[in-house]
Amino acid sequence: ILNVEQSPQSLHVQEGDSTNFTCSFPSSNFYALHWYRWETAKSPEALFVMTLNGDEKKKGRISATLNTKEGYSYLYIKGSQPEDSATYLCAFIGTGANNLFFGTGTRLTVIP
């Protein structure tokens, strides 16, 4: 069983604040790291798939970075809005098993 950890578990921020959270994963046998956004009562939605060390991806106000050598990825949200409130999940794919190993998620609440 692969250890994929996310921190913090939950986070409350004021509207307009920028925030970030962490996903840590095994640094060996890395293939890809995924980020998903999961709103309550909806399906998890793919945000980013990252494969290269040093990769940085951006989608609107959300961006992510990847460090495969030390086994972590950061997700950043600039100028948080109430509609950003969701659970953010990361998932790791290794070169061994051909499936996603998820972290526990970070639950973000943006207070208007």
Add this chain to the structure above:
Amino acid sequence: EPEVTQTPSHQVTQMGQEVILRCVPISNHLYFYWYRQILGQKVEFLVSFYNNEISEKSEIFDDQFSVERPDGSNFTLKIRSTKLEDSAMYFCASSKWGPRGLEEPGNTIYFGEGSWLTVV
């Protein structure tokens, strides 16, 4: 936006009963998956399915579980004799190519909204 649909959204069942959870994946997708999340725990992989057979399965997916694609559109998960610890949210997902191709443009894994299973 394409979507994966799941039924039922919520099912309560007695321990020992059989349960079938249904999923309609996106029509041109070739890979299908079931994941589950027990309340307060991580989303866990159960099984992947490709070319009408199981591609990969986890330790959780024991003899009590089975999957089927009976008619070319539905993808079902059957739990033969439910236990209390099977209570979880079960997610179906599909993708055009396998998990190691998800970094390719246009190949995204789509999840359904989940089926809550409560075993009493």
